[in-house]
Amino acid sequence: MRFLTDRKRAVGLGSANSGVEHHWSMILSSVALVILIPLFIFTFGPILGAPYEEVAAYYSRPFPAIVAALTLIVGLRHFAGGCQVMIEDYVHGLARKVTILLMYCLSYAAMAAGVFAIARLAL
Amino acid sequence: MADVNRGDRPLSPHISIYRPQLTSMTSILTRITGNALLITTLLIVWWFLAAAISANAFAAADGILTSWFGDIVMVLSLLGIWYHTLAGIRHLIWDTVSMLEIGRAEMLGWICLGGSVVLTVLTVIIV
Numbered sequence: 001m002r003f004l005t006d007r008k009r010a011v012g013l014g015s016a017n018s019g020v021e022h023h024w025s026m027i028l029s030s031v032a033l034v035i036l037i038p039l040f041i042f043t044f045g046p047i048l049g050a051p052y053e054e055v056a057a058y059y060s061r062p063f064p065a066i067v068a069a070l071t072l073i074v075g076l077r078h079f080a081g082g083c084q085v086m087i088e089d090y091v092h093g094l095a096r097k098v099t100i101l102l103m104y105c106l107s108y109a110a111m112a113a114g115v116f117a118i119a120r121l122a123l
Numbered sequence: 124m125a126d127v128n129r130g131d132r133p134l135s136p137h138i139s140i141y142r143p144q145l146t147s148m149t150s151i152l153t154r155i156t157g158n159a160l161l162i163t164t165l166l167i168v169w170w171f172l173a174a175a176i177s178a179n180a181f182a183a184a185d186g187i188l189t190s191w192f193g194d195i196v197m198v199l200s201l202l203g204i205w206y207h208t209l210a211g212i213r214h215l216i217w218d219t220v221s222m223l224e225i226g227r228a229e230m231l232g233w234i235c236l237g238g239s240v241v242l243t244v245l246t247v248i249i250v
Contacts, residue, residue, distance in 0.1 A: 033211070034215075048197075052185075082158070083158055
């Protein structure tokens with residue numbers, strides 16, 4: 001027993017058998033977002049409200065563009081994981097599956113649209 | 124033997140008999156802010172997509188995001204994202220099995236609530 005870590009003892013338990021992995025993925029994305037969110041707020045904030053030409057020039061620079069793309073990718077993955085838990089708490093049966101499916105579609109669609117737009121602005 | 128009353132059995136009272144506590148209220152607020160931020164995210168994706176398409180499309184999206192209504196949404200979003208960020212850090216602290224005593228947990232709750240307001244005001248001033 002003493003050679004097992006707390007995490008190892010929890011892996012595979014619970015009704016879904018995948019709770020530990022889900023929790024760990026939320027931890028990973030949350031730590032990334034603690035860094036990305038302030039960077040995004042202070043790169044996106046100042047340019048919001050600027051004229052079109054300035055916005056296009058600003059997001060052709062690598063730093064703001066990479067921060068924005070990373071924030072959307074990691075943020076929407078984090079959203080999907082958290083929203084899935086909320087749906088599992090409040091929606092039951094077939095409606096639960098359908099809601100989770102649609103929510104993941106929306107998350108990945110928004111991610112793809114955002115990354116495409118930033119890439120097109122940047123290049 | 125068959126359970127004829129499956130799914131229709133009385134539940135013992137839980138949420139309804141509890142006095143609201145700072146810890147439970149700040150936990151629910153974390154869920155509300157995290158999920159509500161989808162709206163902000165979609166608005167920002169729309170803004171980027173419009174900027175990538177044309178100057179006209181950008182003018183429409185930018186007009187909404189920088190209108191008085193857009194300003195209200197963005198300031199509330201700032202409050203939401205700062206709160207959710209602080210509450211997330213609180214969870215990272217709790218995951219190290221510290222600050223879990225009631226007094227300290229409630230102190231973290233007040234820090235999340237107060238800190239999010241302070242950070243929002245600072246952000247509005249700086250940005």
